[in-house]
Every structure is written in structure tokens, then in C-alpha cells.
Amino acid sequence: MPRFVKITRITVTHFDYQIPGRAMAGRARLDMLYQPGSTVSSGGRGATGDHILTVETDAGVRAELPGTVDAATAEYLLGQNALERDTIWHDLKRMLRGRGNAPPGSVDIALWDIAGKLYDAPIYELLGGWRSKLPVYASTFHGDENGGLTRPEDYAEFALYCKEELGYQALKSHPWVDGPIEREVTTVLAMRRAVGDTMDLMLDPAGAYATFDDVLRVGRACDEARFFWLEDAFRGGGLSMFAHRKLRDFIKTPLLMGEHIRGLEAKADMIYAGAADYVRASAGADGGITGVMKLAALAEAHGLDVELHGGSLAHRHCMAAIRNTHYLESGGVHPKVPHTRAPIYAERKWLHELDSVDKHGCVDVPQGPGLGVPLDWSFINAHKTGETVYQ
Ligand SMILES: [Mg+2]
DSSP states (O other): OOOOOBEEEEEEEEEOOEEEEEEEETTTTOEEEEEEEEEEETTOTTOSOEEEEEEEETTSOEEEEEOOOOHHHHHHHTTSBTTOHHHHHHHHHHHTTTTTSSOOHHHHHHHHHHHHHHHTSBHHHHTTOOOSEEEEEEEEOOOOSSSSSOSHHHHHHHHHHHHHTTOOSEEEEOOOSSSOHHHHHHHHHHHHHHHTTSSEEEEOOTTOBOSHHHHHHHHHHHHHTTOSEEESOBTTTSOOHHHHHHHHTTOOSOEEEOTTOOSHHHHHHHHHTTOOSEEEEOTTTTTHHHHHHHHHHHHHHTTOEEEEOSOOHHHHHHHTTOSSOOOEEEEEEBTTBOOOSOOOSSSGGGTTOTTOSOTTSEEEOOOSSBTOSOOOHHHHHHTEEEEEEEO
């Protein structure tokens, strides 16, 4: 008989931690940028707080990780076998059909944390991983008009600093939103001039550019500056297969796509449409570790590479076990905002801060059981604002 590890109790711990020096700008408060005197919750865009998810079982092991869960999902999970990850993955995917088309990532990551602790092994080992060091790219805030990343030379100097002083092998810039397109072109070229040929550079307008012509102008600059990829350039957030296929007729820089498209099947259609060279995957948004590994296999089957969106312990375990990938994302970082994360782990090396990398621009893969790094409950409890318990 398969082992049955029953989920017995689920707790969402709410806490509040404000990060100074940044703001969500623009009419829709979408774009994170530098703004002295302003703060944003560590919960991110539009969040009133941050959360820790705890999932307990009758086997005496519990998952603890950043994340949350809604009441309907929690009620479904109570009594389920925590080891039946793929069955739960499909049940929750169907529950969210038409609304997200992927299971909640935090739930799947919690189940992997439980499995690792039950088997006394780090998750990457369960996935067949082999690496212990992962190269990271510094992923900047958006451009601002506040004396942070305000001029092309600010981006160029920051890229050089990341390379020379911190050891980063790669940097991705998020540009201005609604700024003159000539400043974007100038910045792309200035960054390459500053760092030379030994640093990979990427550009992620995150849907900022207003017209096809804007995308073409910046895309041609990316060609000239030999950028590693151009990501989600079109207004609308990178949803049009046609537009990306069309863009390929004009520029040579590889396109990264899929960050805003949910569902394994939709990303398969994106690949078939010829719209992506690098395939985006996110444990948070694409169904956890199970979802990321499915997407890595999907990309692999088409001879493509998968790139993980954002830094997290879950992504470190996944990346340690994926051949067809290049860099882990540490975002967002900024020359004037040294602390951009809630310190939920005692050691900064696990937090994806600007200085969390070693001198080769790499981070470690956790070696403890499950996710492999204990939460700092003294910090979380000191900022706790409440909790929601399902049992
Ligand atoms: Mg992006």
C-alpha cells in the first residue's frame, strides 16, 4: 500500500514588513522603482501584508514557506495525502480553470517540502539535481526620475558595479515606463559599452513599450549590443504570439516569453507558434516545483531553454536539477536600495538581496531536508499581524 501522510492543519501567518526607498509607480501602481521616503510591503505589488504558509501532517513533518492559501483550497487539502503531489496538482488546476489555469504554487512547494523532510533529503536531490552553485542575474528596479536609475549612465554604472564589485555574470534591466524611447536605446548601448563583452545583458520592458515601432527600435539596439534576450516588450504584457513571431522577422535578439501566460498547454501553444526562444517558468505562478519541472521538460522537448522567474529557495532546487537553463533571477535590485527583502531567513545568502551572491555571481543550493533553510520565526513573530488556521 502507498504511504498515506495526511494533511491535518494549515496555517497562514500574516506579517507586515515595509521596505523603504521604493514605490509602485505609474497610474496603475505596477512598476517598482526608487523613491526616497516611500515604502512598499514585502508582500509586493498591491499587497497589504506578507504571509507564511505552514502545512502540518500526521507524520510529524510540516512545511513552512513564504506563501498563502485561500479557504477553498485549504478545505480541499485537509485530509489529502501530502505525497500525492501530481494528483493534487491536477485537482487544483481544475479548480482554478478559467481563473489561473495553474495550481497555487505555494501548495505544491509545501508538498515538496514535506516530502523532503519525510525522506530527509533536499528537494533538489529528489528531483535528480547535481549542482551546488547557481549563476544569478541582477534584475533591476524600473527606471525612475528620482536620482536612482534615472539616466542611461546610471544603468551602465550599476551594471559595471555588479560585474566588477559583486561578481555578477549577468544583469537584466527593467527600463522606464512612458519615457522617451531614445533614452531606452541609448541605455541599451551604454550598458554594453560599460561592461564589455564578458557580461550577459538582458532587457525586460515588462510590457512598457507603446508601439511596435518602439519595440523595433529598442530591439535593434539589443541586436547591436548583443543582448542575451529581450523579454515581454509589447504593451499588453507579452501575450500576442503573432506579434512576437512578427518581431522575429526584424530582430535577431532571442525573445523570452511566457511570464504572463498561465498553463502548460498555453505555453506549449506559445512554443508551437514560434513566439519564444526562452520559456518563462515560475514556481509561484505556474504550479509550484511540479509545474516548473513540467515546463522544463516541455522546453527540452522542443530544444529550448527554460528560465525561472524570480529568486526563491524553490527555484534554487529546481534549477539545480534542470540542464536547459542559464541564470536564476535576483529581482529587483537597485544601487540605492540595499535591502529589498523581508529577512525571513537568518542568513542573507538565502534572501536574493543584491549582495547575496559569491564572488563568481553564484548562490548556493540548500543542503538541508526539504526546502533546506529554516525560517527565522523570531523575525516573523516580531512582525506578525495575525493568522488564519484551517483544521
Ligand atoms: Mg519579466
